[in-house]
Amino acid sequence: MPIRYIPYDKVPVKGQAILNNITRTQRLLSYKDNDKVYERIIRGIPYYELNEIERVGEASENLIIRGECLSACAYLKEQGIKVDLVYIDPPFASGADYAKKVYIRKNPKLAKKIKKAEEKLELDELASFEEKMYGDIWSKEDYLNWMYENLMAIKEVMSDTASIYVHLDWHIGHYVKILMDEVFGEENFRNEIVWKYFGPTSTKVNYPRKHDNIYYYTYSDEKIFNYEACLVEYDEKAIRRYDKIDEDGRRYKIYNEKDGTQRRAYMNAGTPTEIFEIPAEQNPYYGTQKPQALLERIIKASSNEKMIVADFFGGSGVTAKVANDLNRKFIHCDIGINSIQTVRDRLKESRAGFKILEVQDGLNLFRNPTQTMDKLASLIDGLSKEKPEGINSFWFGVITDSKYGTIPVYLPDLRDSTKKVLDIVAINEVINKEIHNFDSFSGEIKKVVIYYVDIIDLNEIKKFIKENNETLIEVELRDLKQVLDFVVIDDKVDFSLNENGLLYEVKINSFYSDRLKQKIDEYNAKQASKAKGSFITISDDGLELIEYISLDCTNESGSWKSDSEIKIDKNGFISVDGVKTKDFWDGVITSTQKPKRLKIRNIAGDEIVYIC
Numbered sequence: 034m035p036i037r038y039i040p041y042d043k044v045p046v047k048g049q050a051i052l053n054n055i056t057r058t059q060r061l062l063s064y065k066d067n068d069k070v071y072e073r074i075i076r077g078i079p080y081y082e083l084n085e086i087e088r089v090g091e092a093s094e095n096l097i098i099r100g101e102c103l104s105a106c107a108y109l110k111e112q113g114i115k116v117d118l119v120y121i122d123p124p125f126a127s128g129a130d131y132a133k134k135v136y137i138r139k140n141p142k143l144a145k146k147i148k149k150a151e152e153k154l155e156l157d158e159l160a161s162f163e164e165k166m167y168g169d170i171w172s173k174e175d176y177l178n179w180m181y182e183n184l185m186a187i188k189e190v191m192s193d194t195a196s197i198y199v200h201l202d203w204h205i206g207h208y209v210k211i212l213m214d215e216v217f218g219e220e221n222f223r224n225e226i227v228w229k230y231f232g233p234t235s236t237k238v239n240y241p242r243k244h245d246n247i248y249y250y251t252y253s254d255e256k257i258f259n260y261e262a263c264l265v266e267y268d269e270k271a272i273r274r275y276d277k278i279d280e281d282g283r284r285y286k287i288y289n290e291k292d293g294t295q296r297r298a299y300m301n302a303g304t305p306t307e308i309f310e311i312p313a314e315q316n317p318y319y320g321t322q323k324p325q326a327l328l329e330r331i332i333k334a335s336s337n338e339k340m341i342v343a344d345f346f347g348g349s350g351v352t353a354k355v356a357n358d359l360n361r362k363f364i365h366c367d368i369g370i371n372s373i374q375t376v377r378d379r380l381k382e383s384r385a386g387f388k389i390l391e392v393q394d395g396l397n398l399f400r401n402p403t404q405t406m407d408k409l410a411s412l413i414d415g416l417s418k419e420k421p422e423g424i425n426s427f428w429f430g431v432i433t434d435s436k437y438g439t440i441p442v443y444l445p446d447l448r449d450s451t452k453k454v455l456d457i458v459a460i461n462e463v464i465n466k467e468i469h470n471f472d473s474f475s476g477e478i479k480k481v482v483i484y485y486v487d488i489i490d491l492n493e494i495k496k497f498i499k500e501n502n503e504t505l506i507e508v509e510l511r512d513l514k515q516v517l518d519f520v521v522i523d524d525k526v527d528f529s530l531n532e533n534g535l536l537y538e539v540k541i542n543s544f545y546s547d548r549l550k551q552k553i554d555e556y557n558a559k560q561a562s563k564a565k566g567s568f569i570t571i572s573d574d575g576l577e578l579i580e581y582i583s584l585d586c587t588n589e590s591g592s593w594k595s596d597s598e599i600k601i602d603k604n605g606f607i608s609v610d611g612v613k614t615k616d617f618w619d620g621v622i623t624s625t626q627k628p629k630r631l632k633i634r635n636i637a638g639d640e641i642v643y644i645c
């Protein structure tokens with residue numbers, strides 16, 4: 034439950050153009066469920082406790098926050114931290130779930146033997162399976178209501194001279210532009226940047242889509258815009274053609290007019306325009322990763338050294354990485370564990386100093402909300418997603434019970450933060466709307482189950498149900514976290530600690546992950562149905578399922594301090610304390626001080642900590 038709600042100080046901007054076919058209530062674009070957003074804005078930004086889970090490198094103000102954009106904004110506001118530049122690349126409402134490939138690593142016991150043979154293996158040939166990173170399937174209404182709240186919260190933490198860049202595409206970008214007019218003011222809209230990318234295309238029934246849209250607003254007229262810093266590089270061909278330089282250093286060529294006269298034609302290349310032609314990132318860490326060159330142009334143009342650059346949907350951490358390289362401070366936020374680990378490792382390699390904070394909002398049940406939702410159906414006893422006719426999509430599924438018959442079950446959609454808290458508004462929808470839809474079942478539905486991850490006040494909700502439920506249908510409330518706590522089985526490690534001269538040596542003897550085993554079994558079962566299926570086999574000691582190992586020789590509990598660490602990449606090569614090598618892992622990690630704790634991350638990102 035949020036510790037409290039932090040009021041919004043800013044109000045949506047007044048006096049915006051109103052489109053004829055969109056009417057507004059409460060100064061919001063009028064979409065379904067608008068009134069709920071309005072109520073949430075009035076209530077404030079939910080503020081949850083944050084725990085420091087790790088500190089890396091020298092003390093600094095740089096932050097990596099695992100949690101939702103809203104929670105990160107509540108924290109920054111509470112701490113009085115203002116940011117100077119925001120770049121966000123949120124889900125695009127693309128109608129797809131995003132997955133990442135999880136690669137099986139080399140088993141240290143076999144590594145030496147296979148080193149030679151496998152050095153040239155292409156990535157495609159490495160054994161791998163897919164894991165969902167985040168979901169991007171929304172109704173337009175849900176998306177816009179969610180985005181409105183996020184933009185309002187972000188505005189609360191922007192400095193008076195800050196800029197914001199919102200990166201979207203054709204799916205929903207034009208609607209968000211209108212939301213942004215309302216949140217930031219039409220007069221603060223500076224430009225629409227087109228990121229033009231390249232690459233093959235398969236469509237022949239439409240113009241191939243080769244650009245994204247980035248909406249650029251500033252908080253006020255008093256903005257930072259470094260024109261010189263964003264001049265684009267001259268391209269070589271143009272330089273050859275424009276071979277003369279005038280007294281001010283500008284390139285030109287002599288142009289012969291039809292009438293035989295000559296004039297100077299100046300070269301335009303080099304002048305920044307809102308079209309950014311930048312190739313997509315090669316070898317990305319993340320499916321939706323944006324190129325460093327794109328962020329470089331934005332960060333150089335709209336911030337100065339030492340300023341704070343924030344990305345609340347940070348993904349692979351490209352914004353944080355480039356900000357750090359350009360001597361800015363960074364704040365990276367994301368809900369997915371894989372994002373946090375990727376940016377942590379990336380910034381460690383860059384020798385940055387930062388703290389990692391985790392929002393205690395009860396949402397971090399599995400690696401990310403999408404995977405949690407996928408799991409839920411299998412975790413709740415007897416729950417089936419197949420629903421009899423007449424039970425609408427509000428209900429996640431049904432339980433069939435010998436006493437009660439069909440029990441519709443509601444689960445909060447963990448991918449949408451606005452659905453997380455069971456409050457009076459949410460329960461009112463159940464009591465005064467949804468259970469009345471069962472009237473036509475003539476008494477067949479006797480009970481419904483409402484799961485919650487977060488509840489404002491259990492007694493108040495129960496009282497509300499008692500006083501307002503005019504049907505004979507019983508409403509049972511259940512805590513979702515208890516279901517999950519019970520079922521998640523932690524990974525298991527067998528290790529030994531030895532002193533070897535001046536070094537302490539931790540040897541990993543075996544590793545077992547029930548979660549990965551289930552996933553690999555699932556993968557193999559699918560392969561079995563294919564004519565040429567390729568199976569994944571895991572050795573008895575399971576060391577090929579480890580991605581990262583760290584020793585904390587400083588703290589026995591609380592925030593992690595990595596005094597020695599090894600990361601194993603897709604090809605099996607290790608980085609030692611953030612420095613890449615061409616060695617394979619030998620199953621051992623050493624430290625000069627006595628280790629107090631051992632942390633192991635498996636290839637899908639689950640972490641386990643052992644006391645040494």
Ligand SMILES: C[S@@+](CC[C@H](N)C(=O)[O-])C[C@H]1O[C@@H](n2cnc3c(N)ncnc32)[C@H](O)[C@@H]1O
Nearest residue numbers: 101102122167321322323346348349367368369
């Ligand atoms: C398109 S990706 C960002 C990619 C990033 N710009 C990069 O270059 O790697 C969107 C990210 O938003 C995260 N996300 C989705 N909903 C979120 C929320 N409510 N708060 C914070 N992060 C969220 C997802 O986990 C995902 O990593």
